[in-house]
Amino acid sequence: MSSCADEDSLMNIGKAYRAQYNNEQSEESLIDALTQNNMHLLHESDGTKITHYLEQRIQNDFEKNEIVIVDGWILSRTEARQCALFSIIS
16 A cells, blocks of 8 residues: 555545455454464564565455455555554554
């Protein structure tokens, strides 16, 4: 996602994504979808492994056309899920 999105935009995208995808409403369902059996990445102290993992997932999403249009934004599914998770935990 472009670094030009501010917190309010991220929050709005996240809420809109959750409204579109009823099966991804909870923090748990979003974390599961984002980590896909790689929960150990969440326990890394510096966060570099999870950051790299998510960046790779975003790239793969675009390569596989796993994109969504949410609130006027064209996003990888991973980016949209990150926004949805942000909208819950913020």
